[in-house]
Amino acid sequence: MIGFVLKRLLVALPTLLAVLTIVFLFVRVVPGDPALVILGDSATQEALAAMRQQLGLDKPILVQYAEFMAMVLTGDLGRSMLTSRPIVAEVLDVLPYTIELTIAALVIGVVFGIPLGILSARNRNGWADYATRLLSLIGLSFPAFVSAVLLLLVFAIQLRWFPVISSAALDDPSARLRSLALPSFNLGLIMVAYVTRVTRSSMLGVLSEDYIRTARAKGVPARLVVWRHALRNALIPVVTVVGLYLGVLIGNSVLTEIVFNRPGLGKLIVGALNQRDYTMLQGLMVIYAFIIVLCNLMTDLTYGLIDPRVKRT
């Protein structure tokens, strides 16, 4: 197992370097002068030159690349142009809220999605199957901000069950959970839809395999066949999908945080966009690159846990 983990880590490193290089190139190759974008059209030549110097854009590109990599690898992403605070500190302040939201959504997705998918597969072409498939299709069709606005409208404004603004910075655990409920349900909806779909189709595939028929012939109770024998194999594609859509979840958490006015990476990124905080944007790109590579790594490692065959390859 340790060898497997090390091997995966070795694969993740070049990916991370590649992503960081793309982030670096992207910021520099993009047509248009960042200094001009920040200062606006009315800036003088001297001001533009000073800004380029401040951003380090006046140096040769290879020097910039080396400096960028050195900074990232020492965990320094520079300072926000707006607040002059270190970007890493700004990110660490709000990151727990985003992680809390994403994990809650993930849990909702798995806890509801897997049983729904199994229910759907076991009652194939029955009414429960059709109802589940219709629901997951509707779930897939909702852009995160649309469902967020509608949930807010119904449950926070009309019914008043939940606070309209879910400021997560609460010390009282029950109030904090209450403010997390609606945003995480919103983000979880998408995940439930994806997980249900993939569990259903993967379960259908596994249930028609020979070893399931053997288990049934031996007289293993139906419940046990499904939950013990079939589920373990059916879960492998589910893990892929959960890993794949972790990225979608991170993207949609931006929208959810904006609608519910929660602190988090989403609000940080939109604030940086509106204020043209160029260093913050670059820093956030690096952070997202790290998060995404980390998610992919965790997905790979989970395979190893579920499917012993993966470890040997």
Added chain:
Amino acid sequence: MTAVVSDVVAAGPLTALWIWSRRNKAAALGGLLVVLVMLSALLAPWLAPHDPLEQSVLNRLDPPSAEFLLGNDPYGRDILSRILWGGRVSLFVSTSAVLIALVVGSAIGILSGYVGGPFDRVVMAMMDVLLSFPSLIMGLLVVAMLGPSVGNLIFAIGLTAVAPFARIARAPTLVIKEREFVEAGRAMGFSHLRIMGVHILPNVASEVLVMGSLWLATAIRTEASLSFIGLGVRPPTPTWGGMIREGFENILDAPWLAVFPSIAILLVMLGLNLLGDGLRDATDPRLRHE
């Protein structure tokens, strides 16, 4: 099965479509929804009862009425007309983005699979890196750097979809390039370009097109999300995402403002998902016998 198909084809494309629709009711319903929304957007100049930009202070945030069927926005503009015109912008941006991604991505995928070897490995590793970025985050950052304009939006959303098309085009290419008819073409001295374009492309097309309908839904979602964040086509041009943002800002006074454009997005997304699923089932041989 083959006999049935050829009978259908012989009867003409419209009859074939009718028979296919009878067998795939959900997909047909989805296709109908998509066509209706596309038509309403295309015909917006004739369908819209009012000028989408005409302001009228007297009708500020009015609820739906006989003259303004879906009510008025904070500037007194007609919401129905803005939804119809907004569909034009949203659908134009996302369709162009997907078309560009489809062409560029398929070309990369076919080339990479056809050439093979280290070239293939490097290209696919690059595609994997591109693929690992969530489309919304990538779109957001690209538009943030380039600035919001129709061209930049198309570029940003297209960029997020190149990698999936490259992957889906590469897989069948690997198989097809080993087949006899490709070898025959090579023996006859056809150029690589001709083999890729004339012999491989048609065999990859169906999978790429199915993928296209599914990615169109993603592109519409990304465009709407960017507009909602404020990175879409600049106001006063109506877009669905931008309209929902305006509705969200006035959600306490006029909830219908956010609800109507939301329904428009939901209809087209539902239609595309139904259609895409049906097409995928129809082209995936593993599912054909279900």
